[in-house]
Amino acid sequence: MKVVVRIKLLPSPEQAQALQATLDACNRAANAASQVAFDTGTTHKYALQQRVYTALKAEFGLSAQPAVRVIGKVADAYTTRTAHLRNGLLGREGSRRRIKAESAPIRFRLDAAQPFDARCLSWQLDARTVSIWTTHGRMKNLAFTGSPEQLKTLAEHQRGETDLLRLDGIWYLSATCEVPEKPLNTEPVGFVGVDLGIVEIATTSTGQRHAGRALNRYRKRQNRLRAKLQRKNTKSAKRVLKRLRRREARRAKDVNHRISKSIVERAERTGHGIALEDLKGIRGRVRQAKKNRATLHSWSFAQLRDFITYKARRAGVPVVVVDPAYTSQTCSECDHTSRTNRPSRAVFACRSCGVVLHADINASRNLARTGVVVWNAGRLSAASTPSPESSEVGRGRPPTTQVGPYPQACGFSHR
Incomplete structure (x- = not known):
């Protein structure tokens, strides 16, 4: 690659x-x-x-x-x-x-x-x-x-x-x-689901939680500093603004590199694949209050997905991209789906079986389970292409838009 x-x-x-x-x-x-x-x-x-x-x-x-x-x-x-x-x-x-x-x-x-x-x-x-x-x-x-x-x-x-x-x-x-790639692991023992977010940058089904608290505080400090310098509008303030540009992006890029490296290394060590949620177009779908729009638009989830993808490709770890619909409302234990299962942003409490989990961990487990389904469906379609009339897969909605073992991504920087 x-x-x-x-x-x-x-x-x-x-x-x-x-x-x-x-x-x-x-x-x-x-x-x-x-x-x-x-x-x-x-x-x-x-x-x-x-x-x-x-x-x-x-x-x-x-x-x-x-x-x-x-x-x-x-x-x-x-x-x-x-x-x-x-x-x-x-x-x-x-x-x-x-x-x-x-x-x-x-x-x-x-x-x-x-x-x-x-x-x-x-x-x-x-x-x-x-x-x-x-x-x-x-x-x-x-x-x-x-x-x-x-x-x-x-x-x-x-x-x-x-x-x-x-x-x-x-x-x-x-x-x-x-750079040579390792042979693709075509028989993963399972999939690690990765739930992406702003408060928790990445949460995996194996229990890894990468908090975004420090990065979000840094972004808020940088926003306040930029606003202060822009109001000042002197030559020295403009020089400082020029010196500070891209600093926030470099910090976020470094965080995403470290998170992606940790996730891929663990998946490679345990023989798992990685299931990522497809968040394409989320900025246009989600409505936010004006005060929260800057946070949403500075969320670099696409960069993290690209980093995970190319690191997994080098390590021979299979990656699938799955539809995240209802993963935050569905119980990973009993499959009960309801909006009332989320009493708060951080807590998932199933109204059917009573299980209580961290909401992001519950969503990542749903992603991991869906990843197995998507991977097996992809292997089945690669082995043979039955007609839509004779195939259960052909009659249903395709679980992912991914083509091949890796999502489409390019232009990676070495890290």
């Missing part, structure tokens, strides 16, 4: 200037190529290369291979936009958003990432340096740093392109690595 390892560069002031000039030139060249692609309708890589290759080298000072990589970046961007238009991700036909997207060429920021291949960039892992092409010539002995695990992954599995990018004044190289 593909994993992206982000390495931090340590350039000198002179090297940083050369890198900035290179990134600016590449993105200005990309904008020029994008304009030609839009005007002529030529979005295929090789057809576009015939039109703009010579001009990019002459006007923007690019060498041969960097010019090719710029053209490839533009062609990929148009391919992605076409796919988004086809799938309705940029609005319905005739909508203002879709018209705006279709009526203008794709533009690249001057600090947008630029891909390099092995001809433009080489690694000296023992010396912790890279050699990279720039508009000022080949830059050698550019130092970098990373965690021991990142460096090990880079040394053993680095394949394909590496992107140069600048984020908040810091230079990075994002290297693509092909």
